[in-house]
Amino acid sequence: MEETMINHATFIQIEDGSVGTPKGYKTGGQHIGLRTKLPDMGWIYSEVPASAAGVYTTNLFQAAPLQVTKASIAEQQKLQAILVNTVSANSCTGQQGIDNAYTTRKWMAEHLGISDHLVGVASTGVIGLQLAMDKMKHGIDQITLDLPKAPFEKAILTTDTKTKHLAVQFEIDGQNVTIGGACKGSGMIHPNMATMLGFVTTDAAVEPDELKQALKAVVDKTFNRITVDGDTSTNDMVLVLANGLAANKPLSAQHPQWPVFVKGLEMVCQGLAKYIAADGEGATKLIEVQVSGAKDDHSAEVISKSIIGSSLVKTAVFGSDANWGRVICAMGYSGESFDTNKVSMALGDIVLFQNGMPVDFDEEQAIKYLNGHNVVIKAMLGEGNGKAVAWGCDLTYNYVKINASYRS
Amino acid sequence: MEETMINHATFIQIEDGSVGTPKGYKTGGQHIGLRTKLPDMGWIYSEVPASAAGVYTTNLFQAAPLQVTKASIAEQQKLQAILVNTVSANSCTGQQGIDNAYTTRKWMAEHLGISDHLVGVASTGVIGLQLAMDKMKHGIDQITLDLPKAPFEKAILTTDTKTKHLAVQFEIDGQNVTIGGACKGSGMIHPNMATMLGFVTTDAAVEPDELKQALKAVVDKTFNRITVDGDTSTNDMVLVLANGLAANKPLSAQHPQWPVFVKGLEMVCQGLAKYIAADGEGATKLIEVQVSGAKDDHSAEVISKSIIGSSLVKTAVFGSDANWGRVICAMGYSGESFDTNKVSMALGDIVLFQNGMPVDFDEEQAIKYLNGHNVVIKAMLGEGNGKAVAWGCDLTYNYVKINASYRS
Numbered sequence: 001m002e003e004t005m006i007n008h009a010t011f012i013q014i015e016d017g018s019v020g021t022p023k024g025y026k027t028g029g030q031h032i033g034l035r036t037k038l039p040d041m042g043w044i045y046s047e048v049p050a051s052a053a054g055v056y057t058t059n060l061f062q063a064a065p066l067q068v069t070k071a072s073i074a075e076q077q078k079l080q081a082i083l084v085n086t087v088s089a090n091s092c093t094g095q096q097g098i099d100n101a102y103t104t105r106k107w108m109a110e111h112l113g114i115s116d117h118l119v120g121v122a123s124t125g126v127i128g129l130q131l132a133m134d135k136m137k138h139g140i141d142q143i144t145l146d147l148p149k150a151p152f153e154k155a156i157l158t159t160d161t162k163t164k165h166l167a168v169q170f171e172i173d174g175q176n177v178t179i180g181g182a183c184k185g186s187g188m189i190h191p192n193m194a195t196m197l198g199f200v201t202t203d204a205a206v207e208p209d210e211l212k213q214a215l216k217a218v219v220d221k222t223f224n225r226i227t228v229d230g231d232t233s234t235n236d237m238v239l240v241l242a243n244g245l246a247a248n249k250p251l252s253a254q255h256p257q258w259p260v261f262v263k264g265l266e267m268v269c270q271g272l273a274k275y276i277a278a279d280g281e282g283a284t285k286l287i288e289v290q291v292s293g294a295k296d297d298h299s300a301e302v303i304s305k306s307i308i309g310s311s312l313v314k315t316a317v318f319g320s321d322a323n324w325g326r327v328i329c330a331m332g333y334s335g336e337s338f339d340t341n342k343v344s345m346a347l348g349d350i351v352l353f354q355n356g357m358p359v360d361f362d363e364e365q366a367i368k369y370l371n372g373h374n375v376v377i378k379a380m381l382g383e384g385n386g387k388a389v390a391w392g393c394d395l396t397y398n399y400v401k402i403n404a405s406y407r408s
Numbered sequence: 409m410e411e412t413m414i415n416h417a418t419f420i421q422i423e424d425g426s427v428g429t430p431k432g433y434k435t436g437g438q439h440i441g442l443r444t445k446l447p448d449m450g451w452i453y454s455e456v457p458a459s460a461a462g463v464y465t466t467n468l469f470q471a472a473p474l475q476v477t478k479a480s481i482a483e484q485q486k487l488q489a490i491l492v493n494t495v496s497a498n499s500c501t502g503q504q505g506i507d508n509a510y511t512t513r514k515w516m517a518e519h520l521g522i523s524d525h526l527v528g529v530a531s532t533g534v535i536g537l538q539l540a541m542d543k544m545k546h547g548i549d550q551i552t553l554d555l556p557k558a559p560f561e562k563a564i565l566t567t568d569t570k571t572k573h574l575a576v577q578f579e580i581d582g583q584n585v586t587i588g589g590a591c592k593g594s595g596m597i598h599p600n601m602a603t604m605l606g607f608v609t610t611d612a613a614v615e616p617d618e619l620k621q622a623l624k625a626v627v628d629k630t631f632n633r634i635t636v637d638g639d640t641s642t643n644d645m646v647l648v649l650a651n652g653l654a655a656n657k658p659l660s661a662q663h664p665q666w667p668v669f670v671k672g673l674e675m676v677c678q679g680l681a682k683y684i685a686a687d688g689e690g691a692t693k694l695i696e697v698q699v700s701g702a703k704d705d706h707s708a709e710v711i712s713k714s715i716i717g718s719s720l721v722k723t724a725v726f727g728s729d730a731n732w733g734r735v736i737c738a739m740g741y742s743g744e745s746f747d748t749n750k751v752s753m754a755l756g757d758i759v760l761f762q763n764g765m766p767v768d769f770d771e772e773q774a775i776k777y778l779n780g781h782n783v784v785i786k787a788m789l790g791e792g793n794g795k796a797v798a799w800g801c802d803l804t805y806n807y808v809k810i811n812a813s814y815r816s
Contacts, residue, residue: 061740061748092736094765127733128766234737311719312811319812325535328500329642332469340469357502358536397805403720404727404804 004267009170009260011267014178017167018153019044021180023203024245028148029155032139034087034125034132041139042084042155043108044199049118050243051205052079053212055219057236063091065121066237068101075117077208079241082120082199083108084156085136088129091234100131107140122197124158124184124235156184156197159402164275168267172257173248177204181268183238185276198223198238198272204261205244207252214262215240222269225301225390226277227309240265277391278373282398286391287317288376294386299336304390306334307377314395317375322366324352327377342382347375355382412675417578417668419675422586425575426561427452429588431611431653436556437563440547442495442533442540449547450492450563451516452607457526458651459613460487461620463627465644471499473529474645476509483525485616487649490528490607491516492564493544496537499642508539515548530605532566532592532643564592564605567810572683576675580665581656585612589676591646593684606631606646606680612669613652615660622670623648630677633709633798634685635717648673685799686781690806694799695725696784702794707744712798714742715785722803725783730774732760735785750790755783763790 004011020027029042052073056066072079083104090097101121109116123131142149153163167180185196206214219238244250251261278286289307294300307313310330316323324345331343341356348369352361369375375394412419428435437450460481464474480487491512498505509529517524531539550557561571575588593604614622627646652658659669686694697715702708715721718738724731732753739751749764756777760769777783783802 059737059740060742060745061736089733092733092761092764092766127737128761234740311807315808315811318808321812325497325500328469329467329535332467332642334468337468353500353536356500358500395808395811397808399719400723400726400803400805400808403723404729 006263009263011264012169014167014169017180018165019180019182019199019201020152021167022178022201024048024243025201026145027152028143028145029150029152030139030142030148031150032142033135034085039150039155040086042152043143044082044152044201044241045112045145046080046201046241046243048243048245049078049080050241051077051208051211052120052239052241053208053215054237054239055216057234059234061092061234063089063123063235064093064097064101065090065123066235067098068105069120069122069237069239072105072117072120078118079120079239080114080118081108081112082122082239083140084122084197085131086156086158087125088123088131089125089127089235090123090131091127093128093130096130100133103133104131104136104140107137111140111143120239122237124156124197127234153182156182158184159281160184160279162275162279164272164279166268166271168264170260170264172204172246172251172261175246175248177246177248177261177264178202179204179264179268181272183272183276196223196233196236196276198269200238200240200265200268202240202242203244203246204242205246205248205250206242206261207250210252211240211242214265218262218266218269222266222273225304226273227305227390227392274391277393280393281402282396282400283393284396285317285394286374287314287393288374289379289390289392290376291379291381292387293381293383295338295384296386297388298386300386300388302336303331303334303379304388306330307379308390308392311395314392317370318394318396320367320370322347322352322361322363322370324358327379328353331379338381338383344380344382346378414671417671419672420577422575422577425588426573427588427590427607427609428560429575430586430609432456432651433609434553435560436551436553437558437560438547438550438556439558440550441543442493447558447563448494450560451551452490452560452609452649453520453553454488454609454649454651456651456653457486457488458649459485459616459619460528460647460649461616461623462645462647463624465642467642469500469642471497471531471643472501472505472509473498473531474643475506476513477528477530477645477647480513480525480528486526487528487647488522488526489516489520490530490647491548492530492605493539494564494566495533496531496539497533497535497643498531498539499535501536501538504538508541511541512539512544512548515545519548519551528647530645532564532605535642561590564590566592567689568592568687570683570687572680572687574676574679576672578668578672580612580654580659580669583654583656585654585656585669585672586610587612587672587676589680591680591684604631604641604644604684606677608646608648608673608676610648610650611652611654612650613654613656613658614650614669615658618660619648619650622673626670626674626677630674630681633712633796634681635713635798635800682799685801688801689810690804690808691801692804693725693802694782695722695801696782697787697798697800698784699787699789700795701789701791703746703792704794705796706794708794708796710744711739711742711787712796714738715787716798716800719803722800725778726802726804728775728778730755730760730769730771730778732766735787736761739787746789746791752788752790754786
């Protein structure tokens with residue numbers, strides 16, 4: 001358990017916490033035969049309908065499950081259950097794909113005895129492959145809320161090598177509130193949502209409209225700040241459910257502790273986002289880019305994304321090469337303007353570049369630093385107070401290996 | 409020799425043609441000790457001052473040699489010689505770097521007995537490394553115009569595996585006109601100039617202002633349509649010299665055969681650009697993306713660059729995986745809007761996707777096609793008459809290998 005104190009609020013990270021940790025949620029998964037052996041279907045259930053909000057891929061091709069989940073939430077701004085399948089992304093599958101997504105939603109609702117529109121659906125896997133409907137039907141029929149056959153966190157993975165989950169606890173109105181989350185995502189990860197599914201639950205009571213605004217703001221600073229390979233998938237989605245069982249007064253921007261809730265949501269989303277970056281396909285290192293001194297936050301964000309998105313920066317980190325020129329170069333083609341003579345750059349605390357010029361540094365020390373699993377690249381612009389952080393991973397042989405033969 | 413007839417003009421591709429092929433040019437290279445053994449300095453010389461124009465990187469950090477070459481051309485819109493060095497990019501080298509570039513320009517001018525401002529300089533290599541001035545001086549002193557020690561095309565290479573050059577010949581005003589070119593570039597290749605140096609010469613007489621416009625228009629459709637890894641370097645430059653020794657009437661947009669000259673220039677630049685894409689770091693295949701039916705040419709260009717820039721498309725081609733979903737996905741996140749239900753996609757003549765839906769295709773046939781060295785991806789939008797072509801290469805283990813240890 002780790003405690004953090006921010007704005008007089010104490011945030012406790014719950015050991016092994018996840019999307020099933022807040023009050024009133026049940027989660028699980030099972031093997032339904034989409035994959036050879038591994039669990040391939042997951043579900044989240046709330047004892048009561050929960051305020052729900054989502055953010056979705058910006059890709060023009062938007063997969064069927066996203067369209068159906070949007071329709072579910074549009075009905076009443078509530079969800080009570082989420083069904084996730086792997087192997088087929090149910091994307092570019094035409095009307096049949098949309099019909100299939102609606103049918104699985106209906107089967108799930110019937111199985112749980114709730115209304116159709118209280119079910120959200122999510123898919124990840126190969127684009128263009130229709131859902132194996134017989135397996136989906138059989139799988140849904142097998143769901144036992146109290147006796148899951150596999151952990152949800154594991155059942156939603158594809159090329160991920162690790163489960164990704166966490167939960168934090170804090171007080172609102174004197175009540176313990178918990179926010180938990182789990183996600184999957186490994187390749188096709190890039191700002192503006194990627195083949196990335198994120199599920200966040202809380203037992204806090206939150207007004208749905210403001211839950212949506214908070215989610216959007218937080219996702220922009222967390223999930224949308226990670227990149228693995230610059231590809232934005234058709235299936236990305238982050239959903240948040242707030243079922244109110246913590247018995248706090250409903251949260252909205254007017255509530256004095258609203259910033260505490262938003263901070264908790266950010267901690268969960270940032271933690272999940274970093275797990276995804278660190279588990280990027282083939283990754284051996286988590287890269288954190290910290291931009292400061294930009295003319296404003298937006299400019300800092302654009303520059304941070306340009307650096308973290310550079311294949312040459314990523315391969316240099318993989319090779320433990322303190323090639324600051326590639327970082328500088330990525331800043332220069334970001335599209336943002338700044339005075340190149342004021343730019344400085346460091347790897348952790350090792351300054352490599354100062355006021356537009358290289359600095360003599362200890363190569364051995366830099367290599368030692370780059371051999372670690374967490375690499376922090378700091379870019380300082382000396383223009384103003386704008387700052388931003390972005391996360392990514394190194395580009396390795398294994399990235400190529402994994403993606404050269406994904407379908408086979 | 410290959411003949412092409414366009415607009416009643418016949419273009420002959422000259423066997424083994426290069427930047428030294430047009431009348432009145434001498435080119436060469438030599439080993440001056442920057443690299444261990446390989447030639448590392450190259451030069452181009454025209455018997456008479458030539459109309460000159462250049463296009464330069466859009467990176468905010470613009471290397472010293474680009475600034476100096478711009479200053480040279482600004483003087484009189486003419487160049488008579490170009491000096492190229494490898495190993496040091498002379499970028500992010502501050503005032504010393506600029507002073508050094510001016511000094512090498514002066515040395516070269518003195519050695520050739522011409523004015524300083526008739527010399528252009530170009531560098532490629534590691535960013536932040538100052539020029540080894542003693543070696544540069546000694547190297548320039550050793551230049552013998554009539555007895556080059558190495559071919560220019562070879563002396564400008566870094567991680568390139570092949571020399572890249574060609575020349576075409578056609579008639580203007582009844583005179584034979586030749587355009588030749590050579591280039592280097594392998595990694596950090598992306599639209600808007602990359603670590604790419606292109607040198608084009610012609611014996612045609614061309615008005616300098618219009619030479620510049622023609623170069624800009626042609627580069628936008630050729631060099632700026634290739635990508636290897638999405639990184640735009642600080643040193644990219646394409647220079648064109650036109651020395652007038654073909655004795656045609658000076659070409660400008662008013663000349664009836666202006667389109668013939670521009671077409672010839674495009675053929676040379678397109679050929680060089682494709683050589684670069686095919687020789688991308690670690691590449692095993694040339695990928696050509698043909699977008700058609702877009703709402704306009706600009707839209708087609710954006711979509712073509714999005715597809716050719718996708719790491720997932722590039723790894724799929726490397727793995728001979730007919731993963732059309734990744735192509736569709738890259739179209740969807742290009743930022744351009746179109747009706748996804750009208751989109752079709754083919755690999756060569758094998759249609760994989762039609763009107764927004766996957767098509768049953770012969771996987772064996774697709775794998776066989778993808779095993780070839782030239783892969784054409786066709787994306788058809790059914791919206792209008794906009795079209796564009798872009799070139800790139802597959803993403804392989806060797807790309808990672810080369811870039812994980814570039815400096816060592």
